[in-house]
Amino acid sequence: MDKPQRPDLPLAASALIILAFGLVMVLSAGARFSYQHHDNPYNFFTLQLLWAAVGFIGVFIAMYVPLDKWRRLSGTALVTVAVLLVLVSFTKLGINSETQDVARWLVIGRFSFQPSELAKPIVILFLAHYFDRFPVGKFRDALGPCLFAFLVILLIMKEDLGTAFIMFAAAMAMLLQTGFPLRYFIIGVPTAVSLASLYVYMTPKKSERIAGWLDPWNNIHSSGNQTAWSKFSLATGGLFGLGVGQNQTSVSLPEKYNDMIFSVIGQEFGFFGALIFLLVLAFFIMRCFEVSARCPNHFGRLLGFGLTCLIALQCVVNICSALGIFPITGITLPLVSYGGTSLVVTMFEIGILLNISRFASSHKTVMERLKSVFIALNARTSSRGVK
Numbered sequence: 001m002d003k004p005q006r007p008d009l010p011l012a013a014s015a016l017i018i019l020a021f022g023l024v025m026v027l028s029a030g031a032r033f034s035y036q037h038h039d040n041p042y043n044f045f046t047l048q049l050l051w052a053a054v055g056f057i058g059v060f061i062a063m064y065v066p067l068d069k070w071r072r073l074s075g076t077a078l079v080t081v082a083v084l085l086v087l088v089s090f091t092k093l094g095i096n097s098e099t100q101d102v103a104r105w106l107v108i109g110r111f112s113f114q115p116s117e118l119a120k121p122i123v124i125l126f127l128a129h130y131f132d133r134f135p136v137g138k139f140r141d142a143l144g145p146c147l148f149a150f151l152v153i154l155l156i157m158k159e160d161l162g163t164a165f166i167m168f169a170a171a172m173a174m175l176l177q178t179g180f181p182l183r184y185f186i187i188g189v190p191t192a193v194s195l196a197s198l199y200v201y202m203t204p205k206k207s208e209r210i211a212g213w214l215d216p217w218n219n220i221h222s223s224g225n226q227t228a229w230s231k232f233s234l235a236t237g238g239l240f241g242l243g244v245g246q247n248q249t250s251v252s253l254p255e256k257y258n259d260m261i262f263s264v265i266g267q268e269f270g271f272f273g274a275l276i277f278l279l280v281l282a283f284f285i286m287r288c289f290e291v292s293a294r295c296p297n298h299f300g301r302l303l304g305f306g307l308t309c310l311i312a313l314q315c316v317v318n319i320c321s322a323l324g325i326f327p328i329t330g331i332t333l334p335l336v337s338y339g340g341t342s343l344v345v346t347m348f349e350i351g352i353l354l355n356i357s358r359f360a361s362s363h364k365t366v367m368e369r370l371k372s373v374f375i376a377l378n379a380r381t382s383s384r385g386v387k
Helices: 008-038 043-064 065-071 072-089 115-133 139-159 163-179 182-201 206-214 225-237 261-293 298-323 341-355 364-387
Strands: 105-108 111-113
Touching: 008 043, 008 261, 008 341, 043 341, 065 072, 065 115, 065 163, 065 298, 065 364, 072 105, 072 115, 072 139, 072 298, 111 115, 115 139, 115 163, 115 298, 115 341, 139 163, 182 206, 182 364, 206 225, 225 261, 261 298, 261 341, 298 341
Parallel strands: none
Antiparallel strands: 105 111
């Protein structure tokens, strides 16, 4: 690689803006619930702020540790996270929250975290390392690493179907980047979707959630509760919103400071406020894709592409769930939703992307090209005036 340069400023700035906005929304959406359960309206906000501080440490570590060192850890990290997923699913170390019917949290002493969140960047790191070292041209070339990665995804599927779907989609997108024959996708993807649908159908809790999503108003007191109140929140926001802290579904909308935080954004800032937020989010994601594409190293390009797909898919699934387009999956909105593990892992992923940007080749954007043309025209006009 070339000599490292400064991290990409637009990427860092847009991520920081989204994070700051997320802290405000956690305070606004969670203040009443926090006061009712912890006698402190700032409890969630304080915890999120502390996790953000930990996340900044992760950003700098991820940004300045060479990518080659991260890739050397990929195999060990994947085995480790697989063990953690087994522990959370099949031992008493795994616990569930009050609103979940399956164990998602691993508790060791006073410390608890979600192994499924840790698994997301680790699976992408492992696949990027393998696809770079052993180019995929045939089905048997991809069989080994994909099977191991998909075993991890299956372990996640037991506790969190939404996260498993996102990881599967990101892995497929990475595989497409390797030149893997398209015919295997035509067969494999519908097969995987059919098996996942069968699994949902055979799981009562998940099938009830699908029924609630399809008809939320007739299931408003049961499985359709979140979808119905999320739509109501968005509708009452109107064009310009009710104002910060003025969300009126503080009791009725479950997980409004977490999974459903986009509904609160729509209610407090209205259609135009939510649209501005989406534009900033879209700029951030497009910048991540651009930085990854300009990396001269094949491993860096694959890793950046995979991590950006993870973040982008998570945003799409969360927002579409709030809008009622997708069923409720429990996926958080990156950098915005409350949650320590999710926030730290997302910030670590951004640190890796900033690391990649330090080696990205120079590339003129449309605005830079227009600026160059303007400077050239201005210089030509000035020279004529001098004559």
